[in-house]
Amino acid sequence: MRAAGIDLGGTKIETQIFDADWQPVTRQRVPTPKDYAGLVKAVADQVRWAEAAAGEGLPIGIGAAGLVNPATGLALTANLVASGHPFPADITAAAGRDVLYVNDCRALALSEAVFGAGRGYHTVLGLILGTGIGGGISIGGHLLPGPSMTGGEFGHTSAPADLVAKHRLPVVPCGCGAMGCIETLIAGPGLARVALAMTGQELSPPAIAAAKGGEMAAVWQVWCDLVAALLRNLTLTVDPDIIVLGGGLSQIPGVTEDLTTALQSAQLAGFAIPKLAVAQGGDSSGARGAAYAAWTAQRSRQKVAS
Numbered sequence: 363m364r365a366a367g368i369d370l371g372g373t374k375i376e377t378q379i380f381d382a383d384w385q386p387v388t389r390q391r392v393p394t395p396k397d398y399a400g401l402v403k404a405v406a407d408q409v410r411w412a413e414a415a416a417g418e419g420l421p422i423g424i425g426a427a428g429l430v431n432p433a434t435g436l437a438l439t440a441n442l443v444a445s446g447h448p449f450p451a452d453i454t455a456a457a458g459r460d461v462l463y464v465n466d467c468r469a470l471a472l473s474e475a476v477f478g479a480g481r482g483y484h485t486v487l488g489l490i491l492g493t494g495i496g497g498g499i500s501i502g503g504h505l506l507p508g509p510s511m512t513g514g515e516f517g518h519t520s521a522p523a524d525l526v527a528k529h530r531l532p533v534v535p536c537g538c539g540a541m542g543c544i545e546t547l548i549a550g551p552g553l554a555r556v557a558l559a560m561t562g563q564e565l566s567p568p569a570i571a572a573a574k575g576g577e578m579a580a581v582w583q584v585w586c587d588l589v590a591a592l593l594r595n596l597t598l599t600v601d602p603d604i605i606v607l608g609g610g611l612s613q614i615p616g617v618t619e620d621l622t623t624a625l626q627s628a629q630l631a632g633f634a635i636p637k638l639a640v641a642q643g644g645d646s647s648g649a650r651g652a653a654y655a656a657w658t659a660q661r662s663r664q665k666v667a668s
Contacts, residue, residue, distance in 0.1 A: 365421040375404055378650070380653050386649075405453050423655050450463040462659050469649075474606045489592075517545030521546070550567045586623075594625060607640050
């Protein structure tokens with residue numbers, strides 16, 4: 363076996379073991395505990411299960427929502443009961459071995475860069491459009507590092523003031539503590555918020571998507587323009603070869619085509635835009651990215667030791 367990845371979410375913990383061809387060969391899923399001690403134990407149990415199934419010393423990566431402050435080791439996460447705790451260190455202590463902890467959006471971006479829609483491209487930017495907004499940047503098959511480990515928190519950049527003013531969209535507090543983050547208008551709840559502001563109707567994202575060619579056409583266009591503004595900023599900053607979209611909103615039929623048109627309009631006149639594509643890895647992508655990150659980290663340590 364090559365490595366194991368643990369996809370740690372708010373409702374379930376799923377561990378997948380990957381073979382030498384990076385295909386999942388076995389998996390185990392358990393519910394996510396709602397108390398911190400139970401959460402640490404459940405993840406440590408998954409680490410032990412993976413080692414029992416595939417051998418001691420197996421590289422194991424954990425992909426989880428939220429951030430870990432590298433200066434303090436403390437977690438910051440909205441959907442896990444781990445905020446304010448030294449979560450990775452506690453998992454290591456409970457499991458009795460090292461594991462690699464990586465943000466789940468970054469894990470998906472890495473997986474798609476190496477194995478999925480971004481394969482063959484040098485600079486791959488992953489963007490998750492779901493309940494929240496996040497992503498990651500892979501260059502040459504490696505995640506772009508940084509001292510604060512916040513690179514990829516694209517949803518917490520500011521919403522474009524011109525579009526907010528033009529369409530009289532609400533400026534609301536974000537879960538990160540700031541006001542007016544782009545996430546509050548383009549994540550799933552944000553799409554619903556745009557529809558409410560423009561039409562007075564309280565609709566779910568699936569209902570809005572189903573009517574995007576009819577009565578919700580104007581709402582859909584504004585949402586596309588908002589996402590395109592973020593994509594433009596990311597393109598001007600990173601200039602990626604391809605942007606891979608993940609998350610529930612990326613599964614809306616025609617989303618890549620509509621966002622490509624909106625991004626072309628938003629881009630500097632006459633300049634090219636990156637290709638947009640939907641993530642290919644499905645429910646294995648995040649776990650595989652975490653597993654691959656752990657595997658590459660172990661190889662690097664071995665090379666240094668030799």
